[in-house]
Amino acid sequence: MIRTVCLNPAIDKTVHVPGFALDEVNRITELRVDAGGKGINVSKVVDALGGSTRAYALLAGHAGEIIRSLVEEMGVELVSVDVPGETRTNLKVVDAELHTNTDINEPGSPVSAEDLQRLLDVVVADIEPGDTVVLAGSICKGAPTDTYATWVRACREAGAKVFLDADGAVLDAGIDAGPTMIKPNDHELSGMVGRELPELADIDAAAREVMARGVEWVCVSMGGEGALFVTPETTYRATSPKVKVGSTVGAGDSVVAAIAYAQDAGLSMEETIRLAVATGAANVSMSGTQAAPRELVDSLLDQVGIEVL
């Protein structure tokens, strides 16, 4: 079972406004509302691949109720701890005339230490040995920087593998707690080690520095360039199938989901890599926010290139 955690979910409201102008009345031509949050995205993709998954989230107010119904409509099981306030709504203004994408994000309400602990207790009580817990995305307002470190330790002690996909100080603190796997993109990894990583060998070396702090292995995603999979014994370089890009939103989440699914199903590292990169490519080829169907992923498997660095 793959359990995903969303500490800072949001409603993503995408509005299309051709010729968006400041200081004017703007007209929306198209509107869609999605349940946002990296944990929820990961569950959506695991489900589409045929895996078993449950999402856990802190939800608040009316927006929280909307997220619950959107996730349930996707057929993904959601367990929530209800907290005071109102879950964020993030507005995305897409302007096809001026070719701009403008994000207007709410800060979200602060969450108390007690409520955070309540969600952690629920997740830990559910963990069965061999499960994977995916901790993904930003943490809620008011939560301490070492929040993921606490969660990594608690979930590992309960017998789960833990995948951590976060950024900045929160990720840095989480790493020292020994997650099983992290999936930074090349820019995030560069920020972690505090230097530019121009060559694949530099990325490999940086990933190994991070592993020396107690991470079992690292997947460094590199957008359209594919990804590096760095294990204690081997570094694999995977190249992505060429696809027409629909939307790259959530590309990283789909890779995390496929890795979790593949490892949970007992696939080899090479099979895991193939599935992860094909899933990433399949999902960027889709225009909406729905997960790519399994058949599309399978049709791209043969086009993933894998070489040992």
Ligand SMILES: Nc1ncnc2c1ncn2[C@@H]1O[C@H](COP(=O)(O)OP(=O)(O)OP(=O)(O)O)[C@@H](O)[C@H]1O
């Ligand atoms: N333009 C593209 N063409 C083909 N595959 C892509 C493209 N962009 C991303 N991918 C696939 O998705 C994976 C993850 O992409 P990326 O490195 O951009 O993740 P990320 O920066 O973590 O994204 P996110 O915004 O979801 O956090 C890549 O390793 C690749 O397999």
Ligand SMILES: [Mg+2]
């Ligand atoms: Mg990412």
